Amino acid sequence: MNALVLRFRRYWFSDVSDGWHYAVFRVLWSQFHFTFAIYMFYWNYKEMQLPPLQYPGVLSVFSQLSVEAVLGMAVAHFVLAICILAGWHTRFMQCAAFVSAVPLLFHSVSLYQNHYVFYLLVTLYATLMPAERFYSVDASRMKQKLSAAAYRAWKSAPVPVYPQRLIMLQLSFLYFFAGLNKLDPVWFARWSATPELASLATDPVVAAFWMQLVHTGVAWIPIAAVALGMLSLSVGIMYANKYPLIALVAIGMHLSFQFMLPIMEFTSMCMSILFLSLFPLRNRVTEELVAVMRR
Amino acid sequence: MKFAASLFICVVILLNTSLGLRGLWKQDTDFGSMHPYSDPAVKCAIYAYEERGGVRYELPLPHRLYRNLPGPHFVSRFYLEQTPYFEDGLTAMLRRVHPQAQVRLDCTPLYGLLPS
Secondary structure, eight states, X not given: OHHHHHHHHHHHHOEESOSHHHHHHHHHHHHHHHHHHHHHHHHHXXXXXXXXXXXXXXXXXXXXXXXXXXXXXXXXXXXXXXXHXXXXXXXXXXXXXXXXXXXXXXXXXXXXXXXHHHHHHHHHHHTTSOOOSSSSHHHHHHHHHSOHHHHHHHHHSOXXXXXXXHHHHHHHHHHHHHHHHHTSHHHHHHHHHSTHHHHHOSSHHHHHHHHHHHHTTOTHHHHHHHHHHHHHHHHHGGGTTTXXXXXXXXXXXXXXXXXXXXXXXXXXXXXXXXXXXXXXXXXXXXXXXXXHHHO | OHHHHHHHHHHHXXXXXXXXXXXXXXXXXXXXXXXTTOOOOEEEEEEEEEEETTEEXXXXXXXXXXXXXXXXXEEESSOGGGHHHHHHHHHHHHTTTOTTEEEEEEEEESTTOOOO
8 A cells, every 4th residue: 555655656746857848838838828719709709799608507607707808808818828928927827827718618608619628627737837947038037036056956946747747647538538439339330330520521532531431341440540549548648758659659640630620729739748748758769859959 | 735736636537537437428418527538429400490470481591600510411529418509599690680580400419329
């Protein structure tokens, strides 16, 4: 039992070297703050004349907000995104972005988007990250404020690993249940034997190719490969820092989805998290690559 | 601090597990679960009409459909439980031009149907 607790502690509460990868993740993730703000502003403006469609239960309180207030919050969210990207009062702005995202997402059911629930959760975990030490206004201000030695110490102080683990765990859960879902016999039979997937495809070439697979009775092969791939990745991303090939396979899978289905910015969301999964560095190739990037 | 963080981690794990299992159990048609790894899909037909003197007259759909629904027949990736909300939205939009307009959205979840 004690050994289990120790392993839990070591896995979740060990420190990793400076927060460079958190800063890069902050920059990568800030694009979703922008797109979320634009999505919310665009649709709320477009549906201004329509009443908000209430969520059930406690979430219905967010529908009491007026459209003008929601539009204002979307603008504020956009401004917060700029601050996060620039790294100005980073931690506070990250918390504020999460707080403003909640009413924006739950204002109206008609604006529900499951990938933005994922965005909301990752944004929550990102508030725990010290992501201000690199590429930020905060870092420049600290440089002016502190002596050279104190600044170096501030910048290179170890950071906790658990915010990153939480984000990876969320992606791991996503892979696991999405993979398991696809192995459900009903789901599997439906998508591998009928042309519905082709009608969702945005690219006419992909849709035609998919129809061909359905007609020849082999559409189950890519479906099974994706399901098994996702199940493997749900465990595999925890080892991507040792074996970066796992992250590369995941990126390849997401890029192939990108060419097939209208999945908004889910691909780039996952790619940002897969970047995070390469840390703490335990592979010679990624160590060299990161050293080149940081030079 | 470590205790609070451990508690938070345990809550995240339990919540994700229960939502994921619930999504599997409900075959991803339950909007209430709202978990981020669901994969909902429905096949729908939109029917817009107006009743005058007890007779139903079919109405043309607005040029730009509500929420970018692609046309009167479509497959989309939303939850079955969202159907009434889309009906309300479409009705409100159509009533700008036809004050008595009614919209019916007939949807079936793709999961529940095996190919014949």
